[in-house]
Amino acid sequence: MINRDIVIIGGGPxxxxxxxxxxxxxxxxxxxxxxxxxxGGILNQCIHNGFGLHTFKEELxxxxxxxxxxxxxxxxxxxxxxxxMVIDINKDKVISSINETDGLMQIQAKAVILTMGCRxxxxxxxxxxxxxxxxxxxxxxxxxxxxxxxxxxxxxIVILGSGxxxxxxxxxxxxxxxxxxxxxxxxxxxxGLKRNIVQCLDDYNIPLRLNHTVTKIYGKERVTGVMxxxxxxxxxxxxxxxxxxxxxxxxxSVGLIPENELSRxxxxxxxxxxxxxxxxxxxxxxxxxxxxxxxxxxxxDLVDYxxxxxxxxxxxxxxxxxxxxxxxxxxxxxxxxxxxxxxxGTINPNNAEDITVVRFRTGDVYRDAYLSxxxxxxxxxxxxKRILTPGEMEQIIIPKKWFAERPNLQKITIxxxxx
Amino acid sequence: MVYNNNEISVYKGGMVMYDIVIIGAGVxxxxxxxxxxxxxxxxxxxxxxxxxxxxxxxANSGIVxxxxxxxxxxxxxxxxxxxxxxxxxxxxxxxxxxxRNGSLVLAFSKTDLPKLEALKDQGDANGVEGLQxxxxxxxxxxxxxxxxxVTNALYAPTGGIVDPFxxxxxxxxxxxxxxxxxxxxTKVIDVEKHDDYxxxxxxxxxxxxxxxxxxxxxxxxxxxxxxxxxxxxxxxRKGEYCLFDKQVGNIVDKTIFQLPTAxxxxxxxxxxxxxxxxxxxxxxxxxxxxxxxxxxxxxxxxIDRARKSVKQIPMGFVITAFAGLRxxxxxxxxxxxxxxxxxxxxxxxxxxxxxxxxxxAIGEYLGAMIANRLNAIEKSDYIKTRTDxxxxxxxxxxxxxxxxxxxPEYGKIICRCELVTLAQIKDAIHRPLGxxxxxxxxxxxxxxxxxxxxxxxxxxxxxxxxxELHLDPREVAKSDSNSVMLIEFDKDSL
Numbered sequence: 072m073i074n075r076d077i078v079i080i081g082g083g084p085x086x087x088x089x090x091x092x093x094x095x096x097x098x099x100x101x102x103x104x105x106x107x108x109x110x111g112g113i114l115n116q117c118i119h120n121g122f123g124l125h126t127f128k129e130e131l132x133x134x135x136x137x138x139x140x141x142x143x144x145x146x147x148x149x150x151x152x153x154x155x156m157v158i159d160i161n162k163d164k165v166i167s168s169i170n171e172t173d174g175l176m177q178i179q180a181k182a183v184i185l186t187m188g189c190r191x192x193x194x195x196x197x198x199x200x201x202x203x204x205x206x207x208x209x210x211x212x213x214x215x216x217x218x219x220x221x222x223x224x225x226x227x228i229v230i231l232g233s234g235x236x237x238x239x240x241x242x243x244x245x246x247x248x249x250x251x252x253x254x255x256x257x258x259x260x261x262x263g264l265k266r267n268i269v270q271c272l273d274d275y276n277i278p279l280r281l282n283h284t285v286t287k288i289y290g291k292e293r294v295t296g297v298m299x300x301x302x303x304x305x306x307x308x309x310x311x312x313x314x315x316x317x318x319x320x321x322x323x324s325v326g327l328i329p330e331n332e333l334s335r336x337x338x339x340x341x342x343x344x345x346x347x348x349x350x351x352x353x354x355x356x357x358x359x360x361x362x363x364x365x366x367x368x369x370x371x372d373l374v375d376y377x378x379x380x381x382x383x384x385x386x387x388x389x390x391x392x393x394x395x396x397x398x399x400x401x402x403x404x405x406x407x408x409x410x411x412x413x414x415x416g417t418i419n420p421n422n423a424e425d426i427t428v429v430r431f432r433t434g435d436v437y438r439d440a441y442l443s444x445x446x447x448x449x450x451x452x453x454x455x456k457r458i459l460t461p462g463e464m465e466q467i468i469i470p471k472k473w474f475a476e477r478p479n480l481q482k483i484t485i486x487x488x489x490x
Numbered sequence: 491m492v493y494n495n496n497e498i499s500v501y502k503g504g505m506v507m508y509d510i511v512i513i514g515a516g517v518x519x520x521x522x523x524x525x526x527x528x529x530x531x532x533x534x535x536x537x538x539x540x541x542x543x544x545x546x547x548x549a550n551s552g553i554v555x556x557x558x559x560x561x562x563x564x565x566x567x568x569x570x571x572x573x574x575x576x577x578x579x580x581x582x583x584x585x586x587x588x589x590r591n592g593s594l595v596l597a598f599s600k601t602d603l604p605k606l607e608a609l610k611d612q613g614d615a616n617g618v619e620g621l622q623x624x625x626x627x628x629x630x631x632x633x634x635x636x637x638x639x640v641t642n643a644l645y646a647p648t649g650g651i652v653d654p655f656x657x658x659x660x661x662x663x664x665x666x667x668x669x670x671x672x673x674x675x676t677k678v679i680d681v682e683k684h685d686d687y688x689x690x691x692x693x694x695x696x697x698x699x700x701x702x703x704x705x706x707x708x709x710x711x712x713x714x715x716x717x718x719x720x721x722x723x724x725x726x727r728k729g730e731y732c733l734f735d736k737q738v739g740n741i742v743d744k745t746i747f748q749l750p751t752a753x754x755x756x757x758x759x760x761x762x763x764x765x766x767x768x769x770x771x772x773x774x775x776x777x778x779x780x781x782x783x784x785x786x787x788x789x790x791x792x793i794d795r796a797r798k799s800v801k802q803i804p805m806g807f808v809i810t811a812f813a814g815l816r817x818x819x820x821x822x823x824x825x826x827x828x829x830x831x832x833x834x835x836x837x838x839x840x841x842x843x844x845x846x847x848x849x850x851a852i853g854e855y856l857g858a859m860i861a862n863r864l865n866a867i868e869k870s871d872y873i874k875t876r877t878d879x880x881x882x883x884x885x886x887x888x889x890x891x892x893x894x895x896x897x898p899e900y901g902k903i904i905c906r907c908e909l910v911t912l913a914q915i916k917d918a919i920h921r922p923l924g925x926x927x928x929x930x931x932x933x934x935x936x937x938x939x940x941x942x943x944x945x946x947x948x949x950x951x952x953x954x955x956x957x958e959l960h961l962d963p964r965e966v967a968k969s970d971s972n973s974v975m976l977i978e979f980d981k982d983s984l
Contacts, residue, residue, distance in 0.1 A: 106903065156903040159887070167887055171901040175891035193943035195810030198732070200784045203812065205968035205975050209945045220949055222963060222976035247979055291780060292972035308786075332907075335737075 076100035076392050077385075078166050078180040080157050080333065083112020084374050085186035085365025085381040087140035092385025093184075094147050098392060102178070103144070103151035104168050110144065110151065111137030112188055113211070114374065116218045119239055121266070125375035136374060152176075160337040162358050182360045182388040185334055185348065186381060189327040189366040191236070197325055199231075201288030204295075210236040210324035217243060225320030229297050230254040231285045233261040233268070235372070235462075237324020242271035251277050252316055255299055257284040257306050260436045262326070262462045264372055284308065285321065294319055327370045337361060344412040345369040351401060352418040352427050353387035354380065362388050369414050369430070372464045376430065383424075390422075397421035402480055409433050409440075409459070409487035418483070420474035427469040429485065433459045437487050442467065445484040446477055459487060507698040508532050509864055511690055513678050513713055514705035515539070516547035517654065517846055518838045520661040521853030522703055522860075527668035528874070529866035534699075535662070535670060536692065538677035540970040541930045542923060543658035546707045547846070548933065549782065549814025550729070551771065552762055553745055554650035555844040556593060558613025558621060559755060565824040567616045569848035569855070574648055576850045584660035585878040586653055587763035593649030593745040594629065596799055597642045605749055606644050613646065620647040635741050635801055649745055653763050654846055655933035656878065659923070661853070663876050666922040668869070675970075678706070681716050683832060688717075701860055703836045708779045708817045710825075710839035718829040722839055726779050726815035729771025730788035735807040735941050739765040746799050755843060757795040759803075764936065769796045769803065771814070782813045809941050816842035826852055828859070836860060879917045879935055883909035904954070905947040907940025915951065919958045926959060928952065929969045952976070 077093050079086045082105030093101045109115060114122070117133030124130060127139065144151065155170040164180045191209040206225055208216070213224045214236060228249050230237045233256040241251045254272060259282050261268055272279050280299070286308050287298040296317045300308035329347040331339070340357035342349045347368040348356040355362055364384035365377040390396060399421035404413045411434045418427055437459040444452035444467055452467065459465065467485055474480060510526060512519045515537035523535050539545065554577050560567035581588035597606045606623060613621045622645045629636060629643045666672060673694065680691040681702065688702045704713045711722040745760040751773075759769050772788045789811055796803050819825055819840025829835045836859070838852050860866075882890065882900060894901040899913035918925045918934035925931045928938065931951050938944035938951065952975060956963045967973045 106906065154902065156906070156909075158890075158909065169890060169894060169901045169903070171894070171898040174894040174898075174901060175887060177887075190942045191945050193809065193941075193945060195733070195808055195943050196806075198789050198808055198811050200786045200789060200811070202783045205973035212945050212948065215949050216976060220953075220963070220976075221979070223979055224976065226977065286786065287783075291782075292968075292970060293974070 073178045075102050075178050075180050077182045077388050078178055079103045079184045079186055081186040081188055082110040082151055083188050084114055084377045087144055088378040088381035089184045089186055089364055089385040090149050091143050092382035093389050094149055096386045096389040098389040101149060104155045104157050105153050106156045108154055110141045116215050118218050122374050126378055157333055160333050162338045164360055181392045184384050184388050185363040185367050186365050187330045187367045189329045189370055192326040192328055194323055199285055199288055202291050204290040204293050206294030206320045208322055210240045210322045213322050214240055223247060227318040228320045228322055229316055229318045230322040232323055232325035233263050234324035235263040235267050238263045238267040238271040240322055241277050242275060245275045252318060253278045253280050255280045255283040255285060257302055260460055264462055294321055297321055329367045350415045352415050352423045354384040360391055403482050405482055405484045407484050407486040409435060409437060410485050413485055423471050425471050429467045429469055430464055432461050432464055433487060436460045441488040443486055443488045446480055447482055505696055505698050508534050510701040511697060511699035512703040512705055514707055515542040516545060516707055517658040517849040518841050518852055519705035520658050521849040522856050523665035523670045524661040525853040525857030527665040527670045528868055528872040529861050530869050531866050533670045534673055536673045536676045536678055540675050540927060542662045543655050546814055547654055547658045549812050550654055550846055551758060552651055552654045554652050555847045556646035556648040557616050557618045558609050562612060562615045565826055569851040570844040571617050572851035573847040580850050583875045586656035586660050588650060588652045589763055590650040591744050592647045595644040595747045596640050597749055598639050600641050602749055603642050606642055610644050633742055633744060637799060637801055651763050660876055663922050668872055672923055683717055701834050705838045708815050714837055714839055717832045717835050719831050723820040724840060725775050725818050727818045728774045728776050728813055728815055730784050730792055730813045731768060731770030732792055732808050732811045734767035735809050736765045738804045738807045739767045741767055748799060757792055759796050759799050784811045784813045810943055818842045879914045882911050882914060904950050905937035907942050908936040910935045910937040915954050927967050927969050
């Protein structure tokens with residue numbers, strides 16, 4: 072058994088930022104465990120630009136953004152293991168991992184930071200009827216084939232779901248000579264960023280069919296086509312709107328699921344809405360000393376926010392190891408009226424930073440609405456928003472001074488209001 | 491492997507003469523091949539698909555039925571009972587997952603109690619051991635997640651679950667290691683009866699055989715009807731299923747049936763030997779013998795009907811849906827044995843449910859009959875057991891550590907969801923009748939069978955298949971040569 076102060080599970084953007092933050096906050100006894108053969112996570116296959124506008128004030132590609140953190144990890148001499156799969160974490164923070172050279176490696180950690188990221192929803196999760204031929208890919212898998220492996224998934228493409236990876240892949244495949252026939256989105260709005268709809272679809276005349284879904288897959292061996300139907304307000308296909316679209320490939324960009332199988336093994340409490348751990352203001356999970364950040368916690372829209380969040384988790388892991396957490400009453404943050412969830416879900420004022428950033432997504436599109444914060448029954452924030460959409464993460468700043476001014480505060484409510 | 495030189499087993503006009511040719515490399519064909527492989531005979535198994543276990547055998551419930559369903563005295567009853575009895579020791583020999591988890595048939599109204607009792611009487615008459623009628627309280631004590639609407643249930647402690655892929659593949663491997671030739675991607679076009687042999691015309695040439703065995707699944711009527719005046723008619727009866735994440739695999743422990751209907755055993759809810767939850771099947775007679783597409787109505791009906799049995803069906807945890815075809819013969823029973831008007835032509839036709847359970851028994855029954863016909867002699871070097879690919883995920887930490895020490899490739903995880911290692915995938919490729927396709931790897935190792943359905947591992951599986959089989963990645967297919975996954979960049983051809 073090896074002893075380490077802090078073990079970081081996953082060397083993607085969240086893990087890298089968490090590790091650097093641990094180091095900068097004074098703890099060097101850290102190790103990153105990464106299952107892939109390089110650090111950087113999914114950024115390595117995101118060769119498009121648009122990363123780092125907030126963090127570095129410039130437009131980087133995914134690999135460039137990752138490289139800034141990786142070189143810092145190298146410069147600081149932070150320890151990491153590649154090709155290393157964590158197969159178990161228990162609530163006592165013993166981490167079991169395996170790789171080809173070390174075999175089974177067990178580490179007793181004082182603190183753990185979960186940064187495992189997320190995975191794509193598969194066709195099965197959608198229950199799309201039809202055959203099960205070759206030619207159905209999740210958008211991220213197709214991205215890996217094109218950008219890393221150097222192969223095309225097909226020539227005539229239909230994309231189901233307008234998540235960001237799907238939009239990015241519509242452009243990428245078009246640039247590589249494929250015909251992207253349409254992007255179908257079952258919802259009346261896109262799940263992706265506005266800028267991606269403009270830059271990846273509109274600029275290439277790729278139609279975005281809102282309120283449309285794929286209702287059947289054809290082709291016994293390889294995809295030969297799909298049936299596309301319009302859906303009603305209950306997202307049920309409308310009879311008579313079926314359109315057969317010939318294609319050899321169906322790409323799915325239908326949502327991301329935080330990968331919390333390990334968190335569950337450690338008995339970390341999972342939030343049903345985010346599919347990620349429930350965390351407090353320090354990004355501490357229900358198991359003391361286990362922290363979470365990045366897409367394993369909730370699916371982000373921009374990597375910059377992942378890095379910021381992970382840095383906070385790193386800082387707090389160091390604080391935890393140093394025994395600096397103060398007990399205290401936790402104020403509940405309630406998500407209401409169109410706010411689907413909040414991260415964090417509670418704030419203990421004794422451990423809160425000067426400002427706490429509360430991140431969340433709305434459950435629907437709202438135009439010219441207000442984002443409001445109530446401290447118990449008192450409205451303290453009333454922000455006019457031209458548009459709120461589920462595709463973009465929102466945030467609210469909670470300054471610490473609010474708590475000092477209101478020692479009996481029980482609940483913070485964040486909601487969308489019409490006026 | 492040395493064959494005895496049966497006088498006829500020589501080349502005649504360029505055509506190989508076999509003692510036995512089995513058409514169909516599903517679970518039935520593989521069972522028959524395994525049993526006959528212990529004799530000194532020249533045997534071939536032919537299948538149109540690129541792998542064994544490609545049709546009905548790959549898409550069914552994976553249930554070892556206890557045997558109360560089949561009519562007393564029927565071939566189904568006989569084979570079911572025998573198969574159920576054989577299964578445990580056979581699975582031990584084959585080193586494959588099997589669990590006797592028991593089954594329950596639920597009734598939802600007191601007026602159904604007589605039907606349940608009739609089922610029990612039929613089971614008792616068939617020789618099923620330990621059948622018991624339970625009250626609501628007893629049922630819910632056993633399975634707390636079942637619906638409160640349950641009024642009674644028939645409990646069959648001998649019911650079990652088995653991995654249907656492994657039951658097929660493992661038996662084929664045993665046959666193969668004992669010298670049976672597997673001619674895959676070989677489509678039988680025609681069969682012709684001669685005085686003391688048959689000629690089989692295939693897309694890969696012609697073959698002669700003294701004994702012909704028909705285990706052609708939904709196509710078994712086509713084969714039979716070319717030779718026999720006693721025509722069969724097999725209707726594909728489609729069954730659709732939903733498979734759920736292992737996280738919800740323990741909602742039920744036993745296999746949960748509802749009272750059977752005219753079309754079959756109804757929708758069941760069961761754990762699988764690997765810990766998933768399986769719900770299905772529907773039962774719809776169709777025409778196209780290759781139509782294994784799922785339908786919106788079918789999947790909805792599966793879930794609606796399963797909701798009757800179980801309090802909550804965790805729809806958020808569905809990982810895939812699939813459909814399979816039962817080979818339903820019009821007379822309702824298995825057709826097993828020598829055709830009355832065609833000596834040396836043996837049918838294993840109409841093998842619908844409980845076909846998986848019955849397969850080992852059908853192998854034993856027909857095997858004995860055919861060996862007797864040929865006066866076959868048992869080989870001295872027959873090997874009845876085989877070792878499965880390591881199931882890494884289920885090993886203890888210490889066993890995992892030791893294995894990696896022996897072979898570091900057990901330390902390289904390829905499939906994250908099911909914890910499948912490089913060593914397992916290479917073993918699946920290089921063992922007898924090894925995997926050549928992505929689906930073949932999935933069925934042998936479970937790589938790609940988990941919650942992400944190959945999202946993460948399929949690029950790596952393609953890479954490993956290409957490397958080990960000396961293929962270009964663009965030649966690696968999902969299931970056959972028309973199901974390739976990747977193509978080249980347009981720029982490559984510039």
